[in-house]
Amino acid sequence: MALAGRLRPNLSLVQRILRNEPISAQRSSPGFAVSEVLRNYATASQPKESKPKVPLALFGVSGNYASALYLSATKANLLDKVETEILDLVEASKKSPTFSQFIKDLSVPAETRVKAISEICSEAKFSDITKNFLGVLADNGRLRHIENIAKRFLELTMEHKKEVKAIVTTVIPLPPEEEKELKATLQDIIGQGKTVKLEQKIDPSILGGLVVEFGQKVFDMSIKTRARQMERFLREPINFDSL
Incomplete structure (x- = not known):
């Protein structure tokens, strides 16, 4: 059976998720919550005793799709594998201008998009969860x-x-010892219960020092920022009356 045929039952449901429409035409309430649609999507074909939930409430097109994928991957116990596969596909789109243009070009027929994505997933040996999910995105132009x-x-x-x-x-790049020390410091800040996952970025424009983005906070200890602060300080008029 063709991939598009297997995806068709889920397609209308995902469309309704994105449009925030009721599952049933008999339901008259116009404010049917997206969260309820997601719960129906994730639990429609599984036993009642198993009800995975999203750990965060996400909204919008990207949030709805991400939540649906999370629930599906969790149910199949393939969360780590699906995460790796999705990130690999994103990385491939960044490295290949042709592939990047393909996934953005809405003039490509849906059937062509679905077939191409199916072949890519098969060649990459992606899980069925990822393959079907990307097929839905391809069919929906997403x-x-x-x-x-x-x-x-x-x-x-x-x-x-x-x-x-x-x-x-x-x-x-930070030397391994300094990276380890920084990670330990951040771990002390958040305490027990959560683990710090450190990601390094290189930006010569900061001139030196470092900038740490952590949760909702930004610790800017770069030479560039310090130089700007010093420049503002030197431009301030001196109050001789206070001397």
Whole structure:
């Protein structure tokens, strides 16, 4: 059976999720919640005793798709594998201008998109969860949102694993010992119960020092920022009356 044929039963449901429409035409309430649709999507074909839940409430197109993928991957006990596969696809789109253009081009017929994605997933040996999910995106013309969906999906998997992402920006890569020390410091800040996941970025424009983005906080200890602060200080008029 063709991939598009297997995906068809889920397609109308995902469309209704994105439009925030009721599952049943008999339901008259116009405010049927997206969260309820997601619960129906995730639990329609599973026993009542098993009800995976999203660890964070996400909204919008990317949030809805990411939540649906999370529930499906959790139910199949393939969360780590699906996460790796989705991130691999995003990375491939960044490295290949042709592939990037393909997933963004809405003029490509849906049937062509679905067939191409199916072949790519088969060649990459992706799980059926990922393959079917990407097929839905392709059929709905939503492949262009894959990077944002992946980011939102990563938020869910990190919350599930009790991980906190910290991004450290430096001019050159941190030596292993300094990276270990920084990670230990951040771990002390968040305490027990969650684990710091450190990501390094290189940006020569900061001139030196480092910038740490951690949760909702930004610790800017770069030479560039310090130089700007010093410049503002030197431009301030001196109050000789206070001397």
